Amino acid sequence: MVEAQTWTTRRMSNPRLDSTTTADHEVLDIPVTPTGDVRNSIYSVGSHLSPNLLTALIIASWFMSNIGVLLLNKYLLSFYGYRYPIFLTMLHMVSCACYSYVAINFLEIVPRQHILSRKQFFKIFALSVIFCFSVVCGNTSLRYIPVSFNQAIGATTPFFTAIFAFLITCKKESAEVYFALLPVVFGIVLASNSEPLFNLFGFLVCIGSTAGRALKSVVQGILLTSEAEKLHSMNLLLYMAPMAAMILLPFTLYIEGNVARVTLEKARSDSFIIFLLVGNATVAYLVNLTNFLVTKHTSALTLQVLGNAKAAVAAFVSVMIFRNPVTVMGMTGFAVTIMGVVLYSEAKKRSKVTTH
Numbered sequence: 001m002v003e004a005q006t007w008t009t010r011r012m013s014n015p016r017l018d019s020t021t022t023a024d025h026e027v028l029d030i031p032v033t034p035t036g037d038v039r040n041s042i043y044s045v046g047s048h049l050s051p052n053l054l055t056a057l058i059i060a061s062w063f064m065s066n067i068g069v070l071l072l073n074k075y076l077l078s079f080y081g082y083r084y085p086i087f088l089t090m091l092h093m094v095s096c097a098c099y100s101y102v103a104i105n106f107l108e109i110v111p112r113q114h115i116l117s118r119k120q121f122f123k124i125f126a127l128s129v130i131f132c133f134s135v136v137c138g139n140t141s142l143r144y145i146p147v148s149f150n151q152a153i154g155a156t157t158p159f160f161t162a163i164f165a166f167l168i169t170c171k172k173e174s175a176e177v178y179f180a181l182l183p184v185v186f187g188i189v190l191a192s193n194s195e196p197l198f199n200l201f202g203f204l205v206c207i208g209s210t211a212g213r214a215l216k217s218v219v220q221g222i223l224l225t226s227e228a229e230k231l232h233s234m235n236l237l238l239y240m241a242p243m244a245a246m247i248l249l250p251f252t253l254y255i256e257g258n259v260a261r262v263t264l265e266k267a268r269s270d271s272f273i274i275f276l277l278v279g280n281a282t283v284a285y286l287v288n289l290t291n292f293l294v295t296k297h298t299s300a301l302t303l304q305v306l307g308n309a310k311a312a313v314a315a316f317v318s319v320m321i322f323r324n325p326v327t328v329m330g331m332t333g334f335a336v337t338i339m340g341v342v343l344y345s346e347a348k349k350r351s352k353v354t355t356h
Contacts, residue, residue, distance in 0.1 A: 019149035134212030144202025147318035160214035187337030194329035
């Protein structure tokens with residue numbers, strides 16, 4: 001270890017001109033020179049991987065977390081018999097709040113941003129309400145409909161985004177963009193009519209979840225527009241998650257009042273429930289983390305394309321695991337919806353190029 005050195009200098013003096021001048025001395029500490037081991041430890045694990053391999057690992061993690069949370073939710077709510085979607089969503093929010101705090105304050109994956117005003121607080125609170133509604137509806141739908149049908153409905157998000165953008169901001173898209181939405185709607189109508197396990201309530205709450213997700217994106221673009229109020233996605237999650245958990249707490253106590261007792265009883269008889277709940281809540285946070293990492297290492301457009309692919313992969317994997325029946329017409333409807341989403345994305349890109 002190299003010891004710290006100290007240099008002393010005379011303020012306002014030149015020893016070559018006047019060696020008798022006295023002045024206050026300043027002590028200047030020179031930091032200890034780090035050893036080779038310390039310097040090498042500064043580099044993260046990612047620096048030892050090639051950029052392409054790192055990106056591939058991040059995308060693989062994104063797929064696993066996004067599909068994993070769907071399958072775990074479906075297993076818990078439909079097959080394991082844990083019929084408490086509101087409490088499950090609240091656990092997700094608590095998990096996201098805790099993990100976000102650690103990731104931002106200790107791991108420093110992004111700089112910490114603060115809420116600057118009461119007005120900004122209420123804007124984030126409004127987004128949290130919409131966020132709660134969307135996630136609870138999505139989790140509830142998994143009790144009643146297969147993951148494959150859930151994903152087919154979820155793929156219609158662009159349709160609802162276009163509607164809310166027009167109703168709230170009067171934003172009009174090009175005729176090509178609206179025309180691309182037709183197969184999105186037609187495909188889901190086709191899939192709904194031929195879904196063997198169709199459930200009206202499950203269908204409606206899934207539509208509500210999809211509409212809520214679209215509404216949140218539109219409202220977020222309106223509320224957090226100024227540069228001072230814009231929050232990084234990870235910081236936004238840090239503030240939204242605890243708000244969402246507090247919003248959901250009275251609902252889970254009122255609607256699912258015996259959830260604590262049932263959970264404790266299940267934990268005594270089968271400790272696997274603890275692993276399922278903790279694992280499920282952790283994967284729910286990883287969905288948000290990998291969304292950020294994919295966007296950071298690729299682009300927002302890549303994330304959109306992956307989202308379309310994820311819907312198809314999740315549907316296929318769920319059919320293989322849960323063995324829910326599917327029809328040719330249902331698969332055709334799903335394929336038409338995905339094709340419409342791809343056409344919509346391309347039309348939006350061309351529309352932006354034209355306007356610029």
